[in-house]
Amino acid sequence: MAHTEPHYRRGLLLILSSPSGAGKTTIARKLLESHHNLQMSVSVTTREMRPGEVDGKDYHFVDRATFDQLEEQDAFLEYAEVFGNCYGTPRSDIMEGLEKGRDFLFDVDWQGAQQLYQRAGADVVRIFLLPPAIDILENRLRSRGTDSEDVITKRMDRARAEISHWDGYDYVVINDDIEACFEKVRTILDAERMRRSRQTGLVNFVRTLTAPDAV
Numbered sequence: 001m002a003h004t005e006p007h008y009r010r011g012l013l014l015i016l017s018s019p020s021g022a023g024k025t026t027i028a029r030k031l032l033e034s035h036h037n038l039q040m041s042v043s044v045t046t047r048e049m050r051p052g053e054v055d056g057k058d059y060h061f062v063d064r065a066t067f068d069q070l071e072e073q074d075a076f077l078e079y080a081e082v083f084g085n086c087y088g089t090p091r092s093d094i095m096e097g098l099e100k101g102r103d104f105l106f107d108v109d110w111q112g113a114q115q116l117y118q119r120a121g122a123d124v125v126r127i128f129l130l131p132p133a134i135d136i137l138e139n140r141l142r143s144r145g146t147d148s149e150d151v152i153t154k155r156m157d158r159a160r161a162e163i164s165h166w167d168g169y170d171y172v173v174i175n176d177d178i179e180a181c182f183e184k185v186r187t188i189l190d191a192e193r194m195r196r197s198r199q200t201g202l203v204n205f206v207r208t209l210t211a212p213d214a215v
């Protein structure tokens with residue numbers, strides 16, 4: 001075996017949660033640009049499409065009847081109701097992808113993080129993003145320009161509840177400067193990929209070092 005041959009690694013499920021507006025989508029985009037072998041888990045949702053969003057890329061947009069049907073078919077690894085809309089993670093592909101060493105990125109709320117952890121514990125890495133201050137969070141939601149004042153009020157009310165779940169995560173990162181935050185999240189992902197428990201091909205490799213004649 002050439003010493004450059006990559007060792008087999010099991011994939012992981014990287015969860016990014018935060019109060020709405022703290023920067024999950026922004027950090028997720030940067031991670032996807034910089035890490036090949038990382039793909040977004042595209043959720044199914046009943047919420048209206050926002051300007052600029054693409055069906056099948058940002059979400060799979062469906063009506064409530066279709067969502068309920070998928071739920072009945074056990075098509076979701078997890079699902080939750082957020083701001084009166086339903087969101088679910090499609091089960092298909094993910095378990096199979098993990099076996100093949102693929103990593104998946106999730107932008108889900110604390111309920112999604114909890115359910116994914118209950119179903120796929122050892123494969124899950126949970127990161128929670130916090131804003132540097134509560135008024136900065138509100139400013140970011142306003143400057144994003146995607147929501148009405150009514151929706152911003154709802155998101156801010158929910159933000160406090162979401163923040164109260166910060167201690168259900170493996171890592172907590174404050175998103176003050178976007179580049180600094182990204183560097184921290186990237187470091188976590190790179191280190192988690194190296195975990196011994198994920199590098200399942202190491203057993204055979206180590207055998208070639210310690211008992212080369214037996215291989």
Ligand SMILES: Nc1ncnc2c1ncn2[C@@H]1O[C@H](COP(=O)(O)OP(=O)(O)OP(=O)(O)O)[C@@H](O)[C@H]1O
Binds near residue numbers: 023
């Ligand atoms: N560190 C930062 N400094 C300044 N602006 C930021 C920072 N991080 C994100 N933003 C901006 O804040 C707004 C909200 O960010 P983003 O949409 O990524 O949040 P989110 O957590 O995905 O929100 P939601 O849960 O509602 O989808 C965006 O306009 C984004 O460009």
Ligand SMILES: Nc1nc2c(ncn2[C@@H]2O[C@H](COP(=O)(O)O)[C@@H](O)[C@H]2O)c(=O)[nH]1
Binds near residue numbers: 019043047078082
């Ligand atoms: N439990 C889940 N939560 C999800 C999923 N997809 C998104 N979300 C969360 O919903 C809110 C609102 O998102 P928005 O795009 O409408 O602003 C946000 O907190 C997301 O993290 C999912 O599949 N499951």
